Amino acid sequence: MDKKSIEAEIASYTGKLFRDNFGKGPSSIYVSCVRPFITIHLRDFLAPMEKVLVKQNNNLKVQETRDLLMQELLPDIKATVRTTAKVEIRNIYYDWSLENKTGIILAEMAESDTENDNDYLSYPSREQVHEEIVRFSEKAQKAPRNLHSLMLNPRTLVIVREGILVRIEKELIAAGFEEQLKLSKRRLEKSLLNTDLLESLLGVQIEDIFADWDFSLDKGYIIIIMKPEK
Incomplete structure (x- = not known):
């Protein structure tokens, strides 16, 4: 197929x-x-x-x-x-x-x-985009230990962060408050991300920003949906 x-x-x-x-x-x-x-x-x-x-x-x-x-x-x-x-x-x-x-x-x-990938599908201004991701991550919790991003297509940018949980978040997860933490982190992170800057760097209009986490692996995913300029 x-x-x-x-x-x-x-x-x-x-x-x-x-x-x-x-x-x-x-x-x-x-x-x-x-x-x-x-x-x-x-x-x-x-x-x-x-x-x-x-x-x-x-x-x-x-x-x-x-x-x-x-x-x-x-x-x-x-x-x-x-x-x-x-x-x-x-x-x-x-x-x-x-x-x-x-x-x-x-x-x-x-x-x-995932072998023989397209070298994580590079895109212009990646370094500056990563700087913004680090900046807002530091405000929300802490700078990621590892960070990479993939431009899957002209509409979809996936950003993967590792090592971002702080101690209080780990304690909340261990105490069974994973759902409440996730809902709160989504609101906080989306409010802190500078979409105007990202639009300027990427040369696009951002339509949606999504976020989810794998708390067991201490990994966070940001998915940006864009409307490319014609």
């Missing part, structure tokens, strides 16, 4: 899965398969009941409910991506932008399936 067929099949399956479980699926789904990631970008996705909660400024309740449901759906998504793309998936991450009615699912391939 060629790349476009794989992307189309994953998009079709994801749309049906979300319609069956949320009562409403996204109006469009964009899938991109570029090693070592597969991204699934959902657009115009907000169920009728969620619209009511968002209108009442209960965004946190929507995110908590979605997190509970996603824990049930992730094994199915992981299995379908693995079977369709013929790759092993190490983990899957996700985040939502309720204001924009969008979402992202990021599937990370296992190391054995």
Whole structure:
């Protein structure tokens, strides 16, 4: 199966899965398969009941409910991506932008399936982008021990940070407050990131910023969705 067929099949399956479980699926789904990631970008996705909660400024309740449901759906998504793309998936991450009615699912391939990559798909101003990521990471918690980024396509930039958790965060995770910490970190980090600077450096308009973490590995993922200039 060629790349476009794989992307189309994953998009079709994801749309049906979300319609069956949320009562409403996204109006469009964009899938991109570029090693070592597969991204699934959902657009115009907000169920009728969620619209009511968002209108009442209960965004946190929507995110908590979605997190509970996603824990049930992730094994199915992981299995379908693995079977369709013929790759092993190490983990899957996700985040939502309720204001924009969008979402992202990021599937990370296992190391054995990421050999002979395109040298992490370089892009202009990478060093300056990394400087901004370090700056805002220091404000949110601490500078990452390791940092790299991949321009998967003209619309998708993935930034991976390792070694960013501070001691109090590790204590909260150990005490069972992982969900609350994750929701709080998303709000904080998105508010601290200088999107104007990033747009200037990348020469694009930023449409969405998503974030998720693997606390067990002390890794954080930032996914920036862009609208390239014509």
